[in-house]
Amino acid sequence: MSNTTATTEQLADLSATTLLRFATAGSVDDGKSTLVGRLLHDSKSVLSDQLEAVERVSASRGADAPDLALLTDGLRAEREQGITIDVAYRYFATARRRFILADTPGHVQYTRNMVTGASTADLAVVLVDARNGVIEQTRRHAAVAALLRVPHVVLAVNKMDLVAYEERVFAEIAEEFTAYARELGVPEITAIPISALAGDNVVEPSSNMDWYGGPTVLEHLETVPVSHDLTSCHARLPVQYVIRPQTAEHPDYRGYAGQIAAGTFRVGESVTVLPSGRTSKITGIDLLGKAVDVAWTPQSITLLLEDDIDISRGDLIVPSGDTPPTTQDIEATVCHVADTPLNVGQRVLLKHTTRTVKAIVKEIPSRLTLDDLSQHPEPGRLVANDIGRVKVRTAEPLALDSYADSRRTGSFLLIDPADGTTLAAGMAGEAFATAAEEAALAPDDEGWDF
Template sequence: MDLLRFATAGSVDDGKSTLIGRLLYDSKSIFTDQLEAIERTSVNMGAEYTELALLTDGLRAEREQGITIDVAYRYFATPARKFIIADTPGHIQYTRNMVTGASTADLAIVLVDARKGLLEQSRRHSFLVSLLRVPHLVLAINKMDLVGWSQDVFEEIRQDFMEFAAKLEISDLTVIPVSALEGDNVVNRSENMPWYHGTSLLHHLENVYVGSDRNLVDGRFPVQYVIRPHSNDFHDYRGYAGKIAGGVMKVGDDVVVLPSGLPSKISAIEYGGKEITEAFAPMSVTVRLEDDIDISRGDMICRPNNQPQVTQDIDAMVAWMSEEPLRPGQKLVIKHTTRRTRTLVKELHYELNVNTLHRDEEATELKLNRIGRIKLRTTTPLLADTYGRNRETGGFVLIDERTYRTVGAGMII
């Protein structure tokens, strides 16, 4: 069954967790004991109705403050599709959590409170969705019940967002008026908004086409693990396991191994314990080659006439996730596909104001939750594409080599 990963984003109190709770509740994707538990908790909190947001807000601090802090992942399925939801925080100090949740999403839902319109954080998250190249965006104008189901309010917010979105790289935008609390246009079409002729949110999620979002042109296979069984039955066996990052691989294809540049042919592809004739992104497979080549973790198998750039100089946008600012001259570890190496921050070109999209070229450091353009120099070459071309081979994370904490997420320009 087809799988859709989607993330929610937006400002504080726009109803992201409530929307997901409503989606799970109305699609009958929660167990009876779960429902009973949140009903009891809602009563203890003095709520007048069942707080569906409690389905995703699992931390005690989240429930006490009525906010989302952590990225909560939920899984559900309908007859049409399987879903993985990332419920991300709205607070500005948790922007790094939002980046984490949206980085692997096929679709993002940006919620806007119909009473407040577009806020700074709504614009911030929309820009981040664009920067992370999430292929599909849904603007859900929530709490329509609190503005009398007004079409004029809906159209005004829709127009404001369209003007802002014109500055961003958004390929697919859908705008839906909803009431997460009442359930209007979440799973079922609303009778309170006869002027809206589009689909419900769930119907859109079930039918949005994501097949063309994968890069099936540029063959990219970063080697994660070399399989050499210590058994007489498999004495000559040598397989290369990993996740296909792009393109289609077929038995008999001519390939080249980077960074060595040695050529070979694919002799077999194994998936789920069985041999298959072809595989494509994002399948995790084992590839065997006709020639006995020295290949290790971090190498890449690709096509002879379609190769990534082999470079030690990286120009990238980075979302900084550490309390300690990023500064030129800093030494870090970079994790790119299956390759890990040390890197030096050579330059900070500018900090980007995500609200105005203006560049601060005088910036000398990049603080927590800020975004900027930097230049890196790595100790060993990376096998990279631009992020716009391939999110797998164009993205990376930066790690503090003292604490082993992830301090930055980058997108290669």
């Protein structure tokens, strides 16, 4: 069977992807669904039968024009209440780029859904009602985007038609939001005045705002630089399954299957298996039933190794020269997404890539106050939609990258062991531990107090 070899030039071509993942966020009634509907409609990404269905429903409600928000608010409860509840994913394309869009809820109760929608986004569109300006939920969405390290943020100041398209209103909101987002560390902010209902500056430039000379929303989405540099990432393969077919054709076959979380792997490369620290060499890579010489994220592959090593689901295979530290003490920032609080001393499960281990919340050092970005020390607990720092001790060592280095292998979930509810989404920061703490946190017979 011949091998397929990928050159450096081919990998570079993959880095210049034409796919943009972006999420929308904003407060209730700021017009997110209308903006998304306008994008789909004006970019001719709506099928005729979909548009006809929207027109029928809109007419039955006595509306003079199609309610474009109905293109994304697909749940019956959403349509009846007139709000977005679930994350609505839409796929569309223009001549310049393909898009995966996550329309996230605006109600404070559903802030947790924004974490889901923005976790893989390259860009976040934060909507603000021009009449209301920057409010607490706007700051919360900016904080989540910064925390999840979304590299590009668009401030869409919507409903400009309701403030007579005044430049002063837009400028004041843009200045306030930009200052706040920069304090959070958002690297790039682009402010655009729009009217999603009327279509101003969404796909076509607005004749009502000749004072604005920047791009429309779609023009910015089509041209914003997105870098997926596959050659320079930390290569990581979380093992999902060990394959041993035991057939007459392959009696000694043992492969380690999973989706590459980041980077590239090559035949002949020396690798280390974590957390055991055992080393070996890649002798083969199987991709879709064929042997290849090189594979890269996000391909799902099977690795064959030179040595017979004890490897199981949850182990992490990495290049031997690029191994993250293993630790049982994790300090991280989390977004609390459950209705039940997260308390100091609480027993949880921690899920990192394909590995799930027991853990205890040892400390909650601070909670973020969104108004002034100050830290409220030692809150003792986090409740729904809180953002805070936690210190967690795990029963087994984990190999976490810093979230700043890898959004895939630097993130984790805290889970309620009683019913499997997701409690919080975490972004790993600096690990911590002292000898005294290690001795004090020795495991007991129940296997929890470690």
